[in-house]
Amino acid sequence: MADQQQELARDLGFLEAYTIGLGTMIGAGIFVLPSIAADAAGPASMISFLIGGVVSLLAALSLSELATGMPKAGGSYYYVNRALGGFFGSIVGWGMWGGLMFASAFYMLGFGQYLTYFVPMGATGVAIAALGMAALLVAVNYYGVKETGALQNVIVIALVGLIIVFVAFGVLNVDMSTLRPFNPEGWGAVAATAGTVYVTFIGFEVIATSAEEIKNPSRNLPLSMIAAVVTPTLLYVLVMFVSTGTLSIDLLADSSIPVADVAEEFLGSVGALAMVVGAVLATVSSANASILSAARVNFAMGRDNILTNWLNEVHNRFRTPYRAILATGVFILALIASPVPIGTLAEVASFSYLVTYSLVHVSVMVMRRADPEDYDPAFQIPDVLYPVVPAVGFVASLAILAQMNTVVTLVGITIVGVGVVWYLGYARNQDIKEGLVGEAIAPEPTPATTNGGGDGYRVVVPLANPKTERDLLRFAAASAHAHEDGDAELVAVNVIEVPRQTSLEQDVAFEEERVSRQQELLDQARDIAAELDVGLRTRAIVSHDAGDAILDVVEDEDADHVVLGWRGSRTTREHVLGSTLDPVVERSSCEASLINLASETEPDRVGDVVALVGEGPNAPVTVRRAAEFAAIEDDATLALLNIQAPDADADADASPEERGRDLIERVAAEVSLDVDYDTEVVVGDDVEATALEAVDAYDTVCVGATREGAVSQTLFGSLPETLGERASGTVVMAQGASTSPQSIREAIIERLSR
């Protein structure tokens, strides 16, 4: 069923993906830019378009690989954020958003300029027409006015047809003498003009942002992207050839409707009118696609906690991301109304996208090197072209950026600055993902270091229930005491969870009762810690999500161990352990212990402790935990237990008992266990049943967490869960420090220390 739905969600074939790309690509650019480009670089500006096309082709290849590996909404932003982390993610997210706003404003002014063909009007009239159309487009997308694929196809076919007719008749009419001098301003101007016209090439990104909707993406995605770059590039170069070969540079530069003026020369007023209609369709379709793309970028940023999800609320009736659309719309209107010249709008959009694509190229290389498990792109840049494509693409993007004029560079850098400031001031404090650069730099995948902090051993204990508080702190203190070499301490946390709809401050005012209960709980924790002779700090937190809040504390405190209470049962179909525990167990990088107390009503007795020792990666940490807890009470005992399946074939080297003993000794040696312990090996077919029976004699059971995916756990259950649910004693589920992505700093340090 899931597969079938997946297929149904994918409704774009090659042709649809190609037309979506073309619809955005063949936009205002080619109808407006000929005058600006000719003014800047003369007939040689056709080379600028060619350069833009080649740079885009490189980006299309890199994007195809990333998009088929990570078919998620958000396009370039998502890939960069995943590969390079939140800092660059924030830069690209804001860059794309800003770039799309500037591009939309540029398209709309171009629309206004072409209207002057019908109604002669000055700059103010053009701006008013642009404002009106922009507002209309925002409304169309806000209200979710239905657009169909058929309409989209008609527009794109009409546009391509018009341009082909324009080129076909125009070529016959080109006067070679007007093409001379070919390159009046020099190659520097040609390169700079490539930057100016790059805005006409940003549309193919739309295909990548729709990757999740494309059928057979390994074939259709790269193919449609390459086709959506090559077709317009050829058309643009030819349009420039015809334009600069028909009108003198001066006439062309003065025209605000260049393509129509050129067509007038050889197709008469009918031709000019057709071009005006084409320009109107093109500008509107490009701006429309840009506004929707911007909303997707907002959504993707919100999904990664880089932007507030408030923006991404879907309208109850229209089912559109109305806030994101309105926000984008307001900026577009402001840009149109501002005195920024149309050429500068285009250049700033180009700047943002060149920055984006340069980072996209870096991301491809990082993803290939880091090679995370869930990244398996269906399309890969062919071996002969790798790493040439991303390397050349990166350098070429930067080279064009370097040619752009000062004003544009300043505005562009300001947008990058917004991303940086946003990251430092906001995003960094949210729960965002670490990039994979560290993984790519690291000599080879390494298990994360066990002890996070260099200073004292720190145990974080989230507390919620006054009845279980004492026992949890007792276990936590045992772990702290075992690391007395530093200044071990406990950090007690309590989280007041408030619904997402309410702001944090607002809710707290109404929740005095919960706040005072929180204070009581934490005061009590201080008293207990004094009794247990262990240092304790408390943290009272109000958050929308308890799991996230606990994770933040764990990270913030550089904790070595987090001790959590656990009810010992599965809760719902979505959560294995509980909505709060799941994220903490899955994502915390330090060691974690989940403790299911035998009884909530009376103080727990540690008594006889047993650790289940298996082959799993958590066996050592389980044994360590068991030893720590056994040290709490003077009369407590410690046993290590292993379960073996009965021998299938008689000629195995060792009996099951011997194998079990070997394993236990090995693990005990690994953690250099220096206390007395009993060894017990039980043989049985059914691991679960055998384990349940064997641990019945003990008061406290330690078992390693199974680190399978949440899905397989919900489907098949897991041993720790079964024990938690059914064993009569206290059950501790232990998990070692995780192998979360290495930070860049760690990876570099590690590399240097080799």
Place this chain on the structure above:
Amino acid sequence: MAHKPLLDCVFVPIASVEDARATARAVTPYLRDRDATVVVGHVIEKAGGAPDKASVEQRERLAEEIFEVVDDEFANEDISHECHVRYGTDVADTIIDAADEFDADAIVFTPRGGSRWLRLLTGDVSLSLVTQSDRPVVVLPDVEEADTDG
């Protein structure tokens, strides 16, 4: 005498979170204690070639939210139900196909209101359902709106 059943197996299309709450409350009195099969569906509208208004992933999240609200509302009433997402370019057609797929006795929904203009622009799913469905369509009044109006 055996009647052809009308509400033994119903398909309940839901458009939004708000709709989820209203619809669940509206259908509850008719389905409670009847051992009925309730299939709840949310349609993600595809533009079929034009760019969608919102990304599919974003709207799949919305579907999750909707289903959670339905789960909550029905959990109190102990009405057994299942939730499904369907994708289609025409919402009404997709609902009718889904009702067919689950062999529902009827399609049950509460109308979402809205002015004539809005319906013209955004498509009138209620009208299409009533006029195009090949199986009974039961339109229930929105309980809360009726309460506040009265």
